[in-house]
Amino acid sequence: MSSSGANNSTNNTNEETKTTIYSMLTDQPITIPDSCLFGTCRPVSEFEKLNCIGKGTYGVVYRGRDKISQEIVALKKVRMENEQWGLPISSMREINLLLNLRHENIVELREIAVGKSLRSIFLVMTYCEQDLASLLDHMSQPFTEAQVKCIALQLFRGLNYIHKRFIVHRDIKVSNLLLTDSGCLKIADFGLARQFTLPNGTMTPMVVTLWYRAPELLFGIMKYFSLKIKIY
Structure with missing residues (x-):
């Protein structure tokens, strides 16, 4: 060459x-x-x-x-x-x-x-095989008490993890809770989430999906959104 x-x-x-x-x-x-x-x-x-x-x-x-x-x-x-x-x-x-x-x-x-x-x-x-909303819509039998406890415990663990990092999701609903085939729950859709520096910091309330708002927010009793609202 x-x-x-x-x-x-x-x-x-x-x-x-x-x-x-x-x-x-x-x-x-x-x-x-x-x-x-x-x-x-x-x-x-x-x-x-x-x-x-x-x-x-x-x-x-x-x-x-x-x-x-x-x-x-x-x-x-x-x-x-x-x-x-x-x-x-x-x-x-x-x-x-x-x-x-x-x-x-x-x-x-x-x-x-x-x-x-x-x-x-x-x-x-x-990838999660389904979300909790679609699963509830198509279930032939309701969850057992043990299954409800298992799902709730996983949800609380996820919320506790983000709250310790001063993050509030602001749109927790069944369609944003995903499930794998093995039964592992995962919190999804953080598009409305916020991070703040003070544990008691407040945020505007009118971003949560309407019928998932706590009564205090729905009826305008509370002016600001805080972590306490997530208990509801």
Whole structure:
């Protein structure tokens, strides 16, 4: 092989691959080196979407398969339709909180995956087979007393863990309580959660799903939201 041919081969080997993405501001294509685009985030193309398992205010959730490990995961696509300057603040809060929470009764955020468009951002999370709301709707027999105690204990353990870190969920309801096939309960959807510095700090009350509000909030008796409300 000639020296020029060897040089060309070396140049081709060392040339960094690039990806075309689309600007959130102009919708025009931009070519960026892969190392700058993804950083520690994997491309969502490394996951196979199997089916949609839920839709909410802040995004759509898919059951997916990691093409590398073959593990089943949950892919939560962040809703970006009305965002012009980046991630919605609710998603930023959820990501920031979940990255620092590790407990068997809290849904685990594994990583962030991104698509070719900066509007295509996915949270890769632990997959749970069902939520408590759908399970209650389709049960042929009610839970036994022992099962109720088991579910309640897991819920209290998860809440105790986040409350000790001065985090309040603010949207605890049966559709946000997930269950694995082995019966492990996991608290999910931290889009409305807040972290505060004082144990007795207060927050605005009108974010909790209406019929899950404590009577004090529902009828306007209490002006602010605090950890004590979670007892209800």
